[in-house]
Amino acid sequence: MNKDTPAPARNTKVMNRFDLTKRLVARLKHEEAVIGGIGNTNFDLWSAGHRPQNFYMLGSMGLRVSDRARRRAGAAAAARHRAGGRRFAADAARLPFHHFLAGAEKSQPDRDGQRHLSDHRRTADAGRGNVRHRCHRARLRSGEQRVAADEEDFERLVDRSLAATAPTLIALRIDDKPGVGTTDRDPVQIRERFMRGVGVRKEVNTG
Amino acid sequence: MAAAEGQGSLQSEPETWHGVVQRTLKRNDIRLVSYVPDRVLTTLIKNLHTDPFFTTFPAAREEEAVGIVAGAWMGGMRGAVLMQTSGFATLANALASMAIPYQIPLIMFVSERGTLGEFNYGQSLVCRTMRPVLDSLAMVHHTATRLDEFEFICDRSIKQAIATQAPVALILSPLLTGGKVFEK
Numbered sequence: 001m002n003k004d005t006p007a008p009a010r011n012t013k014v015m016n017r018f019d020l021t022k023r024l025v026a027r028l029k030h031e032e033a034v035i036g037g038i039g040n041t042n043f044d045l046w047s048a049g050h051r052p053q054n055f056y057m058l059g060s061m062g063l064r065v066s067d068r069a070r071r072r073a074g075a076a077a078a079a080r081h082r083a084g085g086r087r088f089a090a091d092a093a094r095l096p097f098h099h100f101l102a103g104a105e106k107s108q109p110d111r112d113g114q115r116h117l118s119d120h121r122r123t124a125d126a127g128r129g130n131v132r133h134r135c136h137r138a139r140l141r142s143g144e145q146r147v148a149a150d151e152e153d154f155e156r157l158v159d160r161s162l163a164a165t166a167p168t169l170i171a172l173r174i175d176d177k178p179g180v181g182t183t184d185r186d187p188v189q190i191r192e193r194f195m196r197g198v199g200v201r202k203e204v205n206t207g
Numbered sequence: 208m209a210a211a212e213g214q215g216s217l218q219s220e221p222e223t224w225h226g227v228v229q230r231t232l233k234r235n236d237i238r239l240v241s242y243v244p245d246r247v248l249t250t251l252i253k254n255l256h257t258d259p260f261f262t263t264f265p266a267a268r269e270e271e272a273v274g275i276v277a278g279a280w281m282g283g284m285r286g287a288v289l290m291q292t293s294g295f296a297t298l299a300n301a302l303a304s305m306a307i308p309y310q311i312p313l314i315m316f317v318s319e320r321g322t323l324g325e326f327n328y329g330q331s332l333v334c335r336t337m338r339p340v341l342d343s344l345a346m347v348h349h350t351a352t353r354l355d356e357f358e359f360i361c362d363r364s365i366k367q368a369i370a371t372q373a374p375v376a377l378i379l380s381p382l383l384t385g386g387k388v389f390e391k
Contacts (some may be wrong), residue, residue, distance in 0.1 A: 055281070059304040187308040191281060200283035 013150040017174045018044040020154055025049060027158050033198055043179030052197025056183045056190050145169045224357055224383050225251035228316065231361040232287060233260055235369070237314065239279045239286030241272035243294050247318040247384050252289065269294040270301040277311045285369070287314040292321055295376070296333045299340055306374045307344060313374035314365055323381040326389030347375045352382040
């Protein structure tokens with residue numbers, strides 16, 4: 001592209017991640033599992049109102065899980081559900097995995113002071129190459145990947161995802177506001193509450 | 208009786224280490240197996256793929272397999288990870304920040320390279336980091352060297368991992384598997 005040519009105007013609004021997280025959680029009616037990524041994402045999820053079906057990643061966990069792996073894991077969970085296993089939240093809505101990518105407008109220096117190209121930065125280019133490449137690797141068809149134009153569009157896309165039978169990806173442009181609140185840092189409780197929340201373990205009857 | 212036993216032994220397949228792993232996984236209802244390919248593990252991986260009891264698939268990285276199996280546990284499905292020594296060397300962060308603090312009974316089978324005839328200098332170096340990492344994380348680990356005691360080690364280690372909600376590493380020595388050798 002000629003550098004004198006102005007960049008095309010975007011039709012996607014810059015939104016706030018915490019606000020979107022609250023909107024997402026408010027639309028979950030069937031005990032769907034939600035996995036909060038590291039840092040701000042899980043701070044926001046925690047502050048949006050704890051649900052037993054929420055799982056919070058504390059620290060990086062070394063989990064640079066590829067999209068194909070997510071899809072495979074989802075397929076495994078779905079297969080187990082079909083086989084009559086216990087209800088898993090993702091299966092309950094018949095959606096192996098729905099992936100919401102929240103991309104800040106500006107990349108942030110990482111711990112080494114380098115500009116990093118994480119999901120966040122890549123997603124700032126939502127609708128262009130990188131997200132599409134990720135979708136391609138995850139074998140997501142075009143109908144399963146969307147960029148939310150604004151809050152109302154996001155809610156519409158969430159509803160559509162919850163009714164879908166295949167994995168979906170919703171990419172978002174977000175502002176640079178920090179996370180709200182701090183997740184309780186008790187990994188055993190997080191894991192145990194999650195397993196009870198998705199019905200793998202029963203609540204202890206203290207009555 | 209002796210004749211009958213003799214006929215039986217002629218008809219039955221000889222016991223193998225990979226047969227023991229497959230049988231023990233089944234006995235403990237471990238249905239999900241993720242792995243990073245490795246020559247020593249090839250027969251086991253092929254057999255798991257052909258057995259409909261298991262959901263078996265490769266991962267791009269060992270930490271990816273660990274994450275999937277950890278998620279499966281939290282979703283109510285037991286799993287195991289297969290890898291090589293050098294793959295284990297990539298796992299310190301995933302073990303220290305997820306499997307151990309979240310109390311996930313992560314069951315790992317590690318085919319041991321770097322010893323007993325290793326031809327790759329890098330493998331021989333990285334092998335030396337495996338047990339110190341396991342020890343510094345206070346993780347249970349056993350090195351299996353003999354077929355006659357392998358099933359006991361395998362079965363009891365899996366049961367202990369699940370009962371105590373703690374990860375375990377079962378190191379498959381070349382003494383058990385034959386390992387991988389460079390012959391010219």
